[in-house]
Amino acid sequence: MNPRKSCEICKTYYYAKNLEGNIFMASFPTNKERCKLWVKIVGNKALAELPLIQLKRKLICQNHFTPHDFNHNKNRLKRTSFPSQNLTRPPLDDTLLESFPKPFTKITENEMKLNQYKKKCEQIVQLVQHDHNYVSQDGGVLGHGN
Ligand SMILES: [Zn+2]
Numbered sequence: 013m014n015p016r017k018s019c020e021i022c023k024t025y026y027y028a029k030n031l032e033g034n035i036f037m038a039s040f041p042t043n044k045e046r047c048k049l050w051v052k053i054v055g056n057k058a059l060a061e062l063p064l065i066q067l068k069r070k071l072i073c074q075n076h077f078t079p080h081d082f083n084h085n086k087n088r089l090k091r092t093s094f095p096s097q098n099l100t101r102p103p104l105d106d107t108l109l110e111s112f113p114k115p116f117t118k119i120t121e122n123e124m125k126l127n128q129y130k131k132k133c134e135q136i137v138q139l140v141q142h143d144h145n146y147v148s149q150d151g152g153v154l155g156h157g158n
Contacts, residue, residue: 019073020054021100026073036074036082038089040067048112049094055101060108063116 016025017037026035041047047067051059059067072095079086081093 017071019075020056020059020070021072021076021095022098024073024075036087037071038074038077038093040070040072042068044113046092046094048109051112052104052106052109053095053099055099055103057104057108060104060112061114064113065116067113 016027018025019037026037040050042064044064047064050072051067054072059070062070076095076097076099077089077093078097081089081096083090
């Protein structure tokens, strides 16, 4: 089965094969200021929380652009184009975009689990060292008492 991609505005799913077919899907701009504008227009707060690296994997389908937004081959958007048609939400308030873009942090769920695991390892190491100290102290008393 082909992987499906959904449009961030109308939430319609399209099969990836359509990327080269009838349905054009635009990824978010990599340019910070233009990406911010798109996020503002799309009006989804959750998108404002994503770092650029994740936003550029998000897609907007062709139904949100006018014919003038495309180049004359109709296979690319013009650099300055932004979604303007069939919008489903009001634009985001600028205060929500004050710290846009969010920095890319690698603290994912897996990373957190790894950190917990590391902490446990450190605790075990401390316990072992603690035990070892006991042994060597005892050993010291027994072995070098005289
Ligand atoms: Zn759409």
